[in-house]
Amino acid sequence: MRRSLVVGNWKMNGTLASSELLAKGIIAGLSDNNADIAVCVPYIYLPRISELLNGTSLSLGAQNVGDKVSGAFTGEISAAMLSEFNCKYAIVGHSERRTYYGDTNVSVAERFCQAQQQNIIPVLCVGETLEQREQDQTFAVIDAQLDAVINLAGIAAFSTAVIAYEPVWAIGTGKTATDEQAQEVHHYIRQFIAAKDQTIADKIQILYGGSAKPDNAKGLFAMPDIDGGLIGGASLDAESFLKIYQSI
Numbered sequence: 001m002r003r004s005l006v007v008g009n010w011k012m013n014g015t016l017a018s019s020e021l022l023a024k025g026i027i028a029g030l031s032d033n034n035a036d037i038a039v040c041v042p043y044i045y046l047p048r049i050s051e052l053l054n055g056t057s058l059s060l061g062a063q064n065v066g067d068k069v070s071g072a073f074t075g076e077i078s079a080a081m082l083s084e085f086n087c088k089y090a091i092v093g094h095s096e097r098r099t100y101y102g103d104t105n106v107s108v109a110e111r112f113c114q115a116q117q118q119n120i121i122p123v124l125c126v127g128e129t130l131e132q133r134e135q136d137q138t139f140a141v142i143d144a145q146l147d148a149v150i151n152l153a154g155i156a157a158f159s160t161a162v163i164a165y166e167p168v169w170a171i172g173t174g175k176t177a178t179d180e181q182a183q184e185v186h187h188y189i190r191q192f193i194a195a196k197d198q199t200i201a202d203k204i205q206i207l208y209g210g211s212a213k214p215d216n217a218k219g220l221f222a223m224p225d226i227d228g229g230l231i232g233g234a235s236l237d238a239e240s241f242l243k244i245y246q247s248i
């Protein structure tokens with residue numbers, strides 16, 4: 001049985017004060033429901049939120065990680081730096097990074113490897129745009145996104161990774177994929193991995209992201225290949241994030 005996981009992606013929101021309040025609110029409402037829970041906070045808040053999370057079951061993550069070990073890469077944050085603040089997870093390849101900041105399948109694969117070299121679990125985001133879906137390219141896009149990482153890291157690397165299916169057209173739009181639409185792609189991803197390694201496919205957590213909310217989480221999480229969620233907007237409110245977590 002796979003363990004479920006709910007991850008909040010705070011994106012570029014909040015202040016230090018509001019982030020502390022949010023983290024404290026989530027911690028106060030944590031219940032033991034046999035699922036893991038984490039928040040991916042803005043880099044600059046990692047030290048403070050790391051202190052608050054210490055000794056709790058709420059894990060910490062970053063929203064990205066540098067694609068190199070260290071050196072003259074202005075503005076980047078290395079995996080070694082993240083590990084100093086107890087980051088368990090790092091999101092790589094979020095569609096906002098791919099769309100606005102030029103992350104490519106290859107650079108995402110490099111970020112994935114950098115995270116793993118510091119024992120940080122990469123949360124690899126994959127997903128198609130609306131145009132790609134309408135042109136029936138969803139699976140081809142996902143193949144390319146997964147293949148780039150498999151080519152660089154090898155399939156074995158997926159034994160310590162999480163995949164998040166985030167259809168770009170569902171992110172921040174209020175348009176959630178239906179339970180069946182999401183399940184279809186999650187199943188496809190698991191089969192894609194299974195063709196290379198059945199054991200890893202059975203074990204890997206595949207999260208859904210894209211306008212997941214307290215009122216639609218239960219249906220999504222009930223799908224056989226959906227192991228939890230990567231939550232944007234609804235993770236900025238402790239109560240709604242906890243409700244989603246409790247929907248597992």
Ligand code: 13P
Pocket residue numbers: 009094166170171172173174209210211212230231232233234
């Ligand atoms: P929303 O939940 O705001 O649609 O964002 C999803 C997401 O991008 C999580 O990484």
